[in-house]
Amino acid sequence: MSTSEIEKPAKNDKSADSHERSVWVGFDLGGTKMLAAVYDAEFQLLGKKRKPTKGHEGSEAGIERVHGLIAKALEDADVSVDQIIGIGIGVPGPLDLVDGIVLDTPNLGWKDVPIRQQLEDKFGCPAVLMNDVDAGVYGETRFGAARGARCTVGLFPGTGIGGGCVIDGEIFRGSRLSCFEVGHMRVVPDGPRCGCGRRGCLEAVASRLSISAQAAAAAYRGQAPFLKKAEGTDLSEIRSAALAASIKGGDKVVEDIVRAAARHLGTAAGSLVNLLNPDVILLGGGLVEALPELYSEVVIGAAQKRAMACYRDTFEVKVASLGDYASVQGAAAWAQHTLEKTKG
Ligand SMILES: [Zn+2]
Structure with missing residues (x-):
């Protein structure tokens, strides 16, 4: 001014x-x-x-x-x-x-x-x-980790998986309703059933809820001793911080579960790169923010594998920086x- x-x-x-x-x-x-x-x-x-x-x-x-x-x-x-x-x-x-x-x-x-x-x-x-x-x-594109991007594709794994896209300063919108429901893109044919009733949605294999359920099963089977010790018998709701601590504590099985989920997220991101050619794939949510290096590395690897050759080196993966x-x-x-x- x-x-x-x-x-x-x-x-x-x-x-x-x-x-x-x-x-x-x-x-x-x-x-x-x-x-x-x-x-x-x-x-x-x-x-x-x-x-x-x-x-x-x-x-x-x-x-x-x-x-x-x-x-x-x-x-x-x-x-x-x-x-x-x-x-x-x-x-x-x-x-x-x-x-x-x-x-x-x-x-x-x-x-x-x-x-x-x-x-x-x-x-x-x-x-x-x-x-x-x-x-x-939109907040991260104007003020945070994706500032200056012409096109940001956001993927936020939590209870479900939220998605959003900002292009040329506008939030991508269809005819009337909010959209960009990346959590319900199909990534595993005949995969596990999703909350929406369909099978093989991204959300069903890569949300924190899905990861927590798999980690709880591993702890119950005795394959994740650190997590079992930290959570005791209450494995009903394992939070992001507990998953991150379990991986840092050496629970290899839990790390494998999170890496597999992150690969699914990256594969979906690669398909979105083919559609939209974004500058930034923005990752956010509690689990990503607790394990930023793991997520960045696995997602960019899987996204580059999925993207067509001409798009492979045209985007960055960034982790949200503004939190709540x-x-x-x-x-x-x-x-x-x-x-x-x-x-x-
Ligand atoms: Zn679904």
């Missing part, structure tokens, strides 16, 4: 008593926790708050919690409601992006919730709904991008 722009008198100086609209709110509505963050016009963090989602309490109680958390984040940032320019909210799909409706989220148990309208009514400013993984990939803030900062920045585009 030039000095003359800064010194320009405000267009609207009629209101000494009403606050100037100057902040963006980013929101990440996850299956287990929600995070609200307030940013200034340069996307510097001013305030934040998080709390559990409690999706089982239903969408009405859930929306109340969303509203309450935004109010708390505004308090933390020491700004008032009438200073919000716009709100960006990332929610697990599928979503109707045209009408701003959460259609059906297995993670939350919500159905047909007009969340965009509800936010606009509550806070008196425009709101933008987006897929949570798209928000993360990728999606809130991304959602806030996407709200700005979308609203300024429609205005102009």
